[in-house]
Amino acid sequence: QKEVEQNSGPLSVPEGAIASLNCTYSDRGSQSFFWYRQYSGKSPELIMSIYSNGDKEDGRFTAQLNKASQYVSLLIRDSQPSDSATYLCAVNSNTNAGKSTFGDGTTLTVKP
Amino acid sequence: IAGITQAPTSQILAAGRRMTLRCTQDMRHNAMYWYRQDLGLGLRLIHYSNTAGTTGKGEVPDGYSVSRANTDDFPLTLASAVPSQTSVYFCASSQGTDTGELFFGEGSRLTVL
Numbered sequence: 001q002k003e004v005e006q007n008s009g010p011l012s013v014p015e016g017a018i019a020s021l022n023c024t025y026s027d028r029g030s031q032s033f034f035w036y037r038q039y040s041g042k043s044p045e046l047i048m049s050i051y052s053n054g055d056k057e058d059g060r061f062t063a064q065l066n067k068a069s070q071y072v073s074l075l076i077r078d079s080q081p082s083d084s085a086t087y088l089c090a091v092n093s094n095t096n097a098g099k100s101t102f103g104d105g106t107t108l109t110v111k112p
Numbered sequence: 113i114a115g116i117t118q119a120p121t122s123q124i125l126a127a128g129r130r131m132t133l134r135c136t137q138d139m140r141h142n143a144m145y146w147y148r149q150d151l152g153l154g155l156r157l158i159h160y161s162n163t164a165g166t167t168g169k170g171e172v173p174d175g176y177s178v179s180r181a182n183t184d185d186f187p188l189t190l191a192s193a194v195p196s197q198t199s200v201y202f203c204a205s206s207q208g209t210d211t212g213e214l215f216f217g218e219g220s221r222l223t224v225l
Contacts, residue, residue, distance in 0.1 A: 005113045043202055044155070044218040088155065092212040097168055098146065100212045102155040 001026055004091050013087035015112050019076040023089030024105055026070070030103065033072045033094035039085045048074060061088055079110040115139070116217035118203050123225045125193050133188045133204030135219045143206045144180060144186040145170075145214065148199040155202065161186055162209040193224040 006023045013019045021035075032051055036044035050056045050064040050072065062075040072091075076083055086107045090100040119134045128168045135143065147170075157170030161180040166198040190197055200221050204214040216219060 017148070034212055034214075036214075043219050044214075045216070046213055049213055090155075090212065090214075096157060096171060097160065097196065098168065098210055099157055099160055100214060101157070101171075102147075104152065104154040 004103040009106040021074040034090040036088040118217035141205035
């Protein structure tokens, strides 16, 4: 089992829809969770961090964390074509010296 | 513009050659990291440094070495490159050592033939 698993994708949604990206992790002791966006050929860019159970909203983005279920998700409301990218879930894992372990990413395409 | 600078952007290298990827940050961040990104395997941590003078091993450290002589620079060296080290290498930094809020450089694409 991989330490951080994401929907394999790709995920395609129409413009204006809600995109839902999911991530599960295996280290129950993890305390810090992140979502990065990576455009094709570019470097990852941090878009959300979440540390406590519940929801955290930032503009059109909402991160949700459920530590009991070891699950973190990212919702993108009113999806735009410019949201088309690969989204990487990262978890600070004690099994990786407390550093970020990344999932393989989910590629999102928003169709006009 | 503040950020992380990596060099070279791209390099083709013969197997067995020595190669150093350079990384410099001007944000005065304490921690720095090297990740490699391979299709289907995501980003994997090679080495990290919590502060100048210290380094640590990540998930895939074999075949790589790093040094952290000062706050700004964190070079990654492949002593004798092998084809399996063909990858895109990203340098990253963070303000704290455990925040995990990483800022990435633009990457170095390395091909080992």
